[in-house]
Amino acid sequence: MGRSKVDELAERLLTLNPRCRLTRIQKVYEPATAAEFDLGSFDYVLDCIDSVSCKVDLIMRTVAAGTRLYSAMGAAGKLDPTGIRIASIWETTGGCHLARLIRRRLRAEGFAGDFQAVYSSEAIPPVEQTNVACGTHKCHCPQYIPADGTEHKDWCATKKVINGSAVHITATFGMFLSGLVIQDVVSGVTELPTLHS
Numbered sequence: 001m002g003r004s005k006v007d008e009l010a011e012r013l014l015t016l017n018p019r020c021r022l023t024r025i026q027k028v029y030e031p032a033t034a035a036e037f038d039l040g041s042f043d044y045v046l047d048c049i050d051s052v053s054c055k056v057d058l059i060m061r062t063v064a065a066g067t068r069l070y071s072a073m074g075a076a077g078k079l080d081p082t083g084i085r086i087a088s089i090w091e092t093t094g095g096c097h098l099a100r101l102i103r104r105r106l107r108a109e110g111f112a113g114d115f116q117a118v119y120s121s122e123a124i125p126p127v128e129q130t131n132v133a134c135g136t137h138k139c140h141c142p143q144y145i146p147a148d149g150t151e152h153k154d155w156c157a158t159k160k161v162i163n164g165s166a167v168h169i170t171a172t173f174g175m176f177l178s179g180l181v182i183q184d185v186v187s188g189v190t191e192l193p194t195l196h197s
Contacts, residue, residue, distance in 0.1 A: 004026050006024050006025070006026040007024070007026075010022050010024050025037075028054075029049065029054060029058055030051070030053075030054045030057070031053070031054070031057045034057060034058075034061055039061055039062050039065040039067050040065035040066060040067060042067050043067070043068065044067065044068045044069075044070065044181050044184075045058070045062045045067050045068070045069050045070075046070050046071075046072075046177045046181070047059065047062070047069060047070070047071040047072060048072045048173075048174075048177075050076075052098070052101050052102065052105060053105075055071070055102060056102060056105045056106060056109065059071060059102070059106065059111070059115065060106075060109060060111055060113075062115075063111075063113040063115060064113075068184065069115040069116075070115065070116050070117075070118070070177050070180045070181065071089065071102075071115055071116070071117045071118070072117070072118045072119075072173045072174075072177060073092060073096045073098045073099040073102065073117050073118065073119035073120070074096050074097055074098030074099065074119065074120070075120065075165050075169045075170050075173050076164060076165045077124045077164065077165070078120045078122045078124060078165070078166070078169045079122070079124075079166055079169065080120075080122045081168060081169060081172045083095075083120045083121045083122035084118065084119070084120050084169075084172055084173065084176060085118070085119055085120070085121055086116055086117070086118055086119075086176060086180065087116070087117060087119070088114050088115070088116065088117070089102065089103060089106070089114065089115055089116075089117045090103065090114065092117050092119045093121065094119075094120075094121030094122070094123065095120065095121055095122050095123035095124060096119040096120055096121070098119075099117060099119050116180060118173050118176045118177055118180075120169070
């Protein structure tokens, strides 16, 4: 609580491998800040954005830059990890409302590319039938004001509803994304290094 995910992840990675070289960037990706991210310089982009407009913008710019993209679709409200799948964005079927919105927006933008998406086929009731909308009860979200004085994006105030998510689902989505990167790296290695004990 009270610490940035960027710093927490960096510390964890350095604990695992002190020789790891990290570049910490704590910044919101959105069309207004897109030019600050050199997407063509990355080997991989893992998209976990919730905002549809920001997500579509990142997808289109990443694919245009020729960088390998793996994208997470909707994990909110899901409870069954056995429903998590990997497919082309155009083949994400079942109960993923976010994937449907993304496909629609990409078509409207004339996007003809493709990328792998992690999604859940689990069908869930409409949000209006659950208690996750902030308007139905007292909001428990902590107030967050960045210590460095940067502008805080009050995402709660701009969203119609806040979709809750369960950590075993979001963590599994993250593991699936990581697995895609690892499989891709390993498939490009023609000769495995010799291990010495």
